[in-house]
């Protein structure tokens with residue numbers, strides 16, 4: 200059996216490659232926080248039972264090479280509190296995108312910011328990517344603060360980028376960070392977030 204990919208963050212937090220055994224915990228968060236998560240994430244409405252979550256995880260596990268998606272569960276101690284993914288991995292052009300969500304009661308503590316830093320480091324160091332993108336609904340200000348805090352460049356707005364479950368489209372603010380920029384900033388970012396010793 201392949202070993203699990205784990206990205207340590209600090210004594211309390213780590214990222215672990217998603218496993219089918221995570222399905223009940225993930226579905227529980229989705230099912231009890233539909234309004235909060237569904238406002239920005241269309242898959243929430245399509246997730247009706249834990250079997251849907253199980254099928255999603257299985258589809259991630261069943262990917263053939265080249266892998267286009269790596270999904271990590273965010274763990275706080277022994278509890279799964281959210282997901283963070285490397286999406287649309289394009290090894291030909293050495294680029295990918297990062298997506299994330301966290302349980303409502305775990306917000307505003309810097310957990311997603313630290314998780315994004317760990318995943319960026321993984322993208323540039325292990326996947327040897329050149330460009331990492333984050334896209335957020337233009338009105339999703341909490342999400343936009345994350346790439347902005349980490350020094351991503353706002354490239355522009357992709358109009359009607361995503362169809363939400365209620366039938367309306369949202370515009371996406373598109374942010375990117377290049378490997379050369381990461382090399383310039385990573386010491387400062389990892390130091391200020393306390394991740395320097397871990398990564």
Ligand SMILES: CC(C)(COP(=O)(O)OP(=O)(O)OC[C@H]1O[C@@H](n2cnc3c(N)ncnc32)[C@H](O)[C@@H]1OP(=O)(O)O)[C@@H](O)C(=O)NCCC(=O)NCCS
Pocket residue numbers: 235236239240299300301302305306307308309310311312313334335336339341342344345392
């Ligand atoms: C958007 C979302 C991911 C943000 O999560 P979060 O945990 O609040 O984000 P962070 O981890 O970066 O936390 C930032 C907040 O923690 C505070 N914070 C506390 N300690 C911190 C630290 N050490 N480092 C960074 N921020 C810290 C920041 O000041 C900031 O506060 P603010 O949001 O009031 O300005 C979360 O609200 C969410 O999952 N929303 C629903 C789904 C969603 O929108 N997903 C994104 C789709 S693009």
